[in-house]
Amino acid sequence: MEPKDQQHPKITSSTIQLVSSTDSPEFTHLTWSLTHSTVIGLDAEWKPVRSSSHQSTFPSVSLLQIACRLRLSDTASYESAVFLLDLSALPLLSIYELLKKAFVSPDILKLGFRFKQDLVYLSSTFSSHGCLPGFDRVEPLLDITSLYNYLQHKQSWVGRKIPKQSKSLATICQEVLGVSLSKELQCSDWSQRPLSEEQMLYAAADARCLLDIFDVFQAKVEKQGNSFHRSSTLNLGLKQILDVPNCCQTVLRNNVCDASNMVRAAMPEFPGRIPAIEAKVSENSSEFTKTMDVTLLHIVTKYGDKILLKDSDRKPKMSKKKGKRSSAGMTYKERLVQTADDWQGPPPWDLSVGGDGCPKFLCDVMVEGLAKHLRCVGIDAAIPHSKKPETRDLIDQANKEKRMLLTRDAKLLRYNYLIKNQIYRVKSLLKNEQLLEVIETFQLKICEDQLMSRCTKCNGKFIQKPLTTEEALEAAKGFQVIPNCLFNKNLEFWQCMDCNQLYWEGTQYHNAVQKFINVCKLNE
Incomplete structure (x- = not known):
């Protein structure tokens, strides 16, 4: 048989920790991991909402994924732990301070994929539960799209504004890691409980792959000779370390013990000066017990970015577009889509319209997974001739081959007048449910x-x-x-x-x- 699509090789149900109570061992492990990690991957999931120009509130985040990279004792290797925080079950007030400190800790590099929207929704969710003023920033941060562009020899993008036409996380994972991330569950209802095993695997993989992509990026930075040289810092005098305004506190903490010992040995007659120095370090230290190594510190210094939310970010943006509305309060295009949404026959293969009686479908790029499922049950299901077909190409192919065009794009329904009864919008999100929907709708045997x-x-x-x-x-x-x-x-x-x-x-x-x-x- 044809081999299955490759999934993330390091994510299984046994490696995922679902945190739904602050009294659980999973929460204890989460707290420990956050205070002992120097790199974490962040992602969030919420129930999909139909876009509306009159939406007055943000979606409520149902799940927060945190993938932690932990250094193994006395080795240069790492292990990773992935936590799924069930925000619908956890008392948000009890985890607010922990997350807020992690989001701004200078000891933790945060990884995200277009994480600003996630942060806006997270802040709104926590604020609605009394956690005021919510979250306002994440730093230091690296966006995965920046890392991808760097790995593709577009180094000017690292640490700068992400271009609008950036690739999806699934595409980046495929190109950088050789791992195929299915996005089938992206639009599933994340507010429903219990979460399915497939949902948990999907959510965990999205966070874990951020760490894996960063590892590839870090290895390339080190290979190209961009690693930070610890000796250059050790050669600084103690006064220079304390006086340099942009010297990172992590470097300071790493070197103060050695420096203070040197001073003690050289100047035993002034013991009172050492506590003052150590107090200055302590004032700037975070509560997190792990500090970045010099290589990671250099990456943060050179490529690190941050997310700062403004007051305008905390309010849903209202669409300024206007359109003619009917007496029912709907635009012409909205009414056209609604009337075409419910398919009515006969299909193009029906004998009454000159068909051969054999069902044939054309699945656009949004339902390509459904095409494979249809083939598995013996149904003729084609996909577009090109990877990025134009609407006209889809319509021409469906018309020429007398196929029913299956899609999840409601906009395609507007072209039903060109190929009558040959466009159907699939409503289900999961492939198995889509298959059953098509079988039932078209009464397939x-x-x-x-x-x-x-x-x-x-x-x-x-x-x-x-x-x-x-x-x-x-x-x-x-x-x-x-x-x-x-x-x-x-x-x-x-x-x-x-x-x-x-x-x-x-x-x-x-x-x-x-x-x-x-x-x-x-x-x-």
């Missing part, structure tokens, strides 16, 4: 014999007669690798007539068949 009968890679049909192992080996030469463990199992191999991909009825095949038997309820 699914049977067990159809399962896994099409190529999931290209939508092609299989050859009529299976291949033997010897024939499959010959067909796969220079094209596909067949595992040696299959040679003695006397399996049958099937080949796609369009892309020549080879499939066999192994464990993955049987698992997939059983999955779709359950999803489609064929055993009931």
Whole structure:
């Protein structure tokens, strides 16, 4: 069978800690980890809301993800812990100060992906529960998009304003880490409890990958000779260290013990000067027990940024666009979309309109995962010819191939007058639910014999007669690798007539068949 998409290799349900009570061991571990981490990844989730020009409040954040990077004792290696803070269950007043201190601690580098919006929503959520004045800043901070641009040899973007046309986190993870992050659950209802295992894995992976991308960035910085030289600081005199206005407090803390010992040895007749020096250091130290090493300190000094919220950021922006409204209070475009949202037949394959009776779909980029699911149950489901098709291209392809265009983009419904009864907006968010929605809406007949009968890679049909192992080996030469463990199992191999991909009825095949038997309820 075709290999599955690669997921984050270090995230499993056993590595995730869900924090839903301040009396739990997970909360104790979170508190300890925050005070012993020098790098953390931040992300947040909330229930999706339909955009409205009259929205008066921000969404309430349901989940805050914190991935902590912890240095192992007496080694140069790290371990990571991912915490999911259930903000719908935790008393927010009890965690407000902990988070606020972590957000501004100079000892912790914060990583985020376009985190300003998350901070605005977090601040609003905590403020609504009496945690005034909410959160107003995060520093020091590195945006993952800046790191990505640096890794792509666009070093001028690091520490500067992020360009508007920046890539998605999933794309960055794929290019930098070789890890495919599914965004299928991005718009799921994060306010519902309990969270599913899939939701927790998704949320944890989004935070953990920030640490992994930073590790790649840090390694490149060190390789290019940008690491901070500790010796240059050690060569400074004690008076110079204390008097340099921009000298980081972390460097000061790292060196004051050595410096004070040197002074004690050289000037034993003035013991009273040392406590005064140590007091000056203590005044500027945070409550966090770990301090950055010199390499990390250099990165923060050179590339660090911050988020500062203004009063204007704390108020939802009202749209200034105006449009003609009908007597029902809706614009013409809103009414057009609403009337087209509920599909009514017949579909283009219906015999009454000259079709051949065989259901055929075209899934746009927003529902490409649904296309694979449809193929798995034996339904003809194509995807656009190009990766970034224009609306006209989608319509032309659906019209020419007599396919039903499936999308989640409500704007496409406006073109229903061009290809009548050939555009349907999928309402469900999850692939399994989308599959059931399409099956029910178009009254598709699914049977067990159809399962896994099409190529999931290209939508092609299989050859009529299976291949033997010897024939499959010959067909796969220079094209596909067949595992040696299959040679003695006397399996049958099937080949796609369009892309020549080879499939066999192994464990993955049987698992997939059983999955779709359950999803489609064929055993009931």
